């Protein structure tokens with residue numbers, strides 16, 4: 539009886555602490571800085587960014603080994619996971635099946651090309667984007683989900699995001715924290731950011747954190763470097779999302795241990811870019827994304843959908859540009875009108891417009907991660923689920939303290955405004971399990 543109770547307690551502990559975001563695996567080989575990690579017999583290739591040696595148990599995120607874990611701790615967690623891991627896969631396999639649905643010959647031909655992993659041409663992409671029929675949309679999403687499952691299995695990454703300052707020097711037309719908006723501003727101190735990150739890693743189990751702010755020049759390079767260095771030591775993958783800043787700063791932060799950059803180009807249409815992002819430069823932004831990729835960062839980039847005068851061709855071009863920038867993660871979402879901004883009366887697009895683009899991105903770039911952004915979540919209460927079933931495989935959970943979160947009002951009606959972090963984690967895990975997804979991010983087969 540006591541033994542049984544101890545097992546239940548262990549399972550509960552693993553659930554609370556380690557289950558959320560990563561499963562440890564055994565590093566079986568390292569060759570030219572590329573490691574092979576074994577997860578229950580499945581081998582994944584990962585980039586080494588840790589002192590770990592072959593034979594060690596490690597955590598990987600975004601395909602990067604981020605930390606070692608003591609063998610006995612790893613074995614306890616793996617003991618919990620071994621059955622769950624395969625149970626979840628079964629559910630995912632089941633949900634990733636494609637139903638036999640009525641559709642036009644044209645659509646079936648295009649989807650056949652997708653299944654044969656052939657590249658779609660511009661007209662075909664436009665045809666998919668214009669789909670309206672309910673059955674055809676269902677078929678589109680199911681095909682994308684099936685492709686996602688074949689390529690990524692049931693892995694889904696869940697990253698935590700900390701919005702550390704809502705100060706910004708820019709005046710983007712769609713953004714609620716633009717410089718000219720008269721809102722209450724906040725700026726977390728370096729110590730506050732570090733302590734929040736520590737809580738996220740030690741108490742909530744996060745293995746990947748996004749540090750995001752407006753373009754706030756008041757932090758010195760040294761301060762940001764210190765923040766990144768300290769947080770990296772916690773054994774976590776760090777994304778930085780601080781906008782258009784000097785290349786030197788991006789290099790310093792890479793050297794300090796940041797390994798991913800979240801920087802959207804927003805729109806591939808240079809004229810629209812100029813209109814909605816005054817005093818910013820399209821070429822400079824693209825150049826910065828390319829530079830970050832070149833020096834070794836993982837890249838999360840993408841666009842906003844629903845900018846006034848945007849055409850369907852712009853959307854296709856946005857997807858093409860994201861791919862051309864070699865995005866490791868696609869990040870895009872609808873323009874949600876923010877109060878007191880020049881676009882506050884802009885009409886919002888609907889959830890299907892976004893789901894179609896998620897599917898198209900999956901077709902265009904089967905290996906990438908595709909994020910269901912929180913802006914998408916404002917379009918429908920089930921948006922996360924629908925996005926994950928239309929080809930997406932990444933989520934973010936907002937970790938910004940409540941007192942600041944409502945001030946980081948980049949758009950109005952944030953879906954996570956009133957939900958506590960713990961509740962958000964609990965609901966996200968519940969959703970992932972219902973879809974058979976393991977909240978992991980463990981590299982490629």
Ligand code: SF4
Nearest residue numbers: 706708710713716752
């Ligand atoms: S979109 Fe980014 S750069 Fe533009 S105003 Fe908002 S926070 Fe600043």
